[in-house]
Amino acid sequence: MKITQSKINELLTQPGCEHNQSKHGDKKNKSCAQQPKPGAAQGGCAFDGAMIALVPITDAAHLVHGPIACSGNSWGSRGSLSSGPVLYKTGFTTDLDETDVIFGGEKKLYKAILEVQNRYKPTAVFVYSTCVTALIGDDIDAVCKAAANKTGTPVIPVNAPGFIGSKNFGNRLAGEALLDYVVGTAEPEFTTPLDINLIGEYNVAGEMWNVVRLFEKLGIRVLAKMTGDGRYNEICYAHRAKLNVMICSKALLNMATKMEERYGIPYIEESFYGVEDMNRCLRNVAAKLGDPDLQERTEKLIAEETAALDVALAPYREKLKGKRVVLYTGGVKSWSIISAAKDLGMEVVATSTRKSTEEDKARIKKLLGQDGIMLEQESPKELLRIIKEKNADMLIAGGRNQYTALKARIPFLHINQERHHPYAGYEGMVEMARELYEAVYSPVWQQVRKPAPWEVAESVEQPVSSSSVLQEVH
Template sequence: MEAIKKTGFTVDVNSCGKEEPKSKPCPRPKPGEAAGGCSFDGAQITLLPIADAAHLVHGPIACAGNSWETRGSLSNGPQLSSLGFTTDLGEHDIIFGGEKKLLEAIRYIADRFSPPAIFVYSTCVSALTGEDIDAVCKQASAELGLAVVPVNSPGFVGSKNLGNRLAGEALFQYVIGTEEPPLVTDCDVNLIGEYNIAGEAWDIEKLLNQTGMRLHARITGNGRFKEIAGAHRAKANMIVCSRALIGLAVKMEKKYGIPYFEGSFYGAKETSFSLRQLAYLINNREVERRVDHLVEREEMRLMRELAPYRKVLKGKKAVLYTGGVKSWSVISALQELGVKVVGVGTNKSTDSDIARISERLGEEAIYIPEGGSSRVLKAVRERKADIVIAGGRNMYMALKEQIPFLDINQERHTAYAGYEGMIRLAKQLVYAMENPVWQMVCTPAPWDRGDGYDNS
């Protein structure tokens, strides 16, 4: 095949004169890619847990109600983020522009609620009509004297995971490094990608306090705007969900010299490793000593308290259908309880997540790369699983098929992180599998038993 070399391109003379770049361009959104959560949804998931900030959706009112408060992120302080603000764009705004309406909305929120910051989210409609939210936010910030942060993540640009990363970009560009924290110690750490689902961050913070470490910034579960703005003064970053915000940690290391690692608090082994790794990164011998003491004490306690649950769970089979860090870290927790994972979902996992899954399961388990209840059900039937551990959207499939089910995703109301979370996980697994309803639904109806039941 004859080809002509040009700068940056290889031209095939047999390809009708079309120039093809040597390297692939940035991936384009594919039709249907936003199924299960769009980019706008992902940005909200990441930023809404900042409890004292106001969150303003610049778009039609339906976008504001897309997923508001469907996650289990909790706050023990301000509740401003639970209020839904929207510019409610209509036909008139789409035709004549909604920037003036956006500015008025920002002014109203600042006057009525006095938040430390306002996050402004673009949507498909405002992005397609060319609304310049960056300029409006810059004008409002100068006028009002508070942070007004544009979040450019309209739903059509891609999936929920892309929205997570775009939210991280907004934090890095407009928030982190803009405030100096009132208190800084040599034992300060940040948690990145931890959303305080069901209060898990509170259990984690208790463990950190016992070791002498201080949680400097929560990014973003139960977070506060000013503490995130001062996150650049921490001594170490721990990425709890690598799929979402690993880019933020990488940029913080380059700009501020903060080392990071990817870890988990699901399961005793993962929790112990994460605590030890944090102590190593901050390079404090006293903290390392206290971590060793805590780990030894807690693992001995777990051995005693989990013994009766392990007797019930040993040898049970589970299909785990979740994503991100949970796709591999929950495997470790289940294996510690004696549960064998025979199927695992990988559709929301990074390459590093899948590598960790392979380390723990090898080739024995079924890998489920794409969504759909039918695929989960097929894995359950093929491997004769005893329980499905997945998100709420798969619950009804499991219950209709008379399969015990445990919710593991963001909508749940039970915290599974840390050593205490391990005990809760064991209890919930036993409760789910030993619920008397399963024996009842497998028992023939009285009129089918042939024992003289009169149904007249």
């Protein structure tokens, strides 16, 4: 898949995006402006986005063609879990040096692919270009084709150098690689009327398993997972599903829209966070599949699960009711976690809108109400100001913001991809409530909010004025 300007414009123009559909005249179907700026890679570059989307394919080898730092700086930072193969946990890189930059790295890449295939026998090899290899002009498409012919193992080029755009754009480029080289290349042993695909769910901390169990209870088969706990072969026959369920906002929207165009598979966008969203997800999936018996079973399952959940959450809701929260994350979590917090009786007073689409922002406005604040700046100073102004009891954010919470002397809950606790589905809701309760009521906060020992000593040592003594005697 060559990256051309027309391909870039195609990926930045999403016919399934509600924001695009609301445009009129010449503005309709016009590509979104996503010109990368120098230094903007801190928030995630296209290479990072492509790896995030594809590395959770657990039985494939993922080979980074570039300097070792490109692989080492981001490898293993996402807590995607596997129920089987663990090859995806091993990082592979061609480790280009100055000589390779001068003379080219294609031969080194070819040898690396052969070595990976010979030593590890992966079901497929994904090869990622980087800024360096794109700038020196290495043709990874040709190398991958030659290596695939030699080994008999699929070798998929992923042309997503970091400088080409944002992390979200890298997600889409990864989706294009799957569409061009993987989806539709094999057939399943059998199909059922209740086959679905999950798109944009990465099984962080194993939370996807909480939801898959619910589908299994209803007789719904998850044919392919793209890509959390995914297998290469199941993605090959993902085109035989009856419905695509898209998670994670618009990261892989191009996969959903193009699979609808090519294979006639409808798609819906859902969230697994919070009671209401989980209920809505199950109902919408059952309705889209069009099986009356399935819809009846779905209502019965929802009634059973919510009844058990109400019992499990009762003590947490009592303790967490009225607690004020600042939420600082991105994408789908910027609104889906609001729903989960509301289910627990908590009040989200502010949330971030970074990496959020126009649809995400519309949902945020609806959930927060008129008094809620939508944060666009990414500075700790702004966060501290909002926490103080809104008298927040807690900060829910990514790991790098925990020090902001400590500075404000308020509890912190890690919500991003590096976390170790699953929060999706009904079981995840109980886990989230438990983590919130333990964070808010930890005895450490009583200690850190007390004056320091030397501050107490200084106040005791200060001389008392004679007027105050006379006043006390009087």
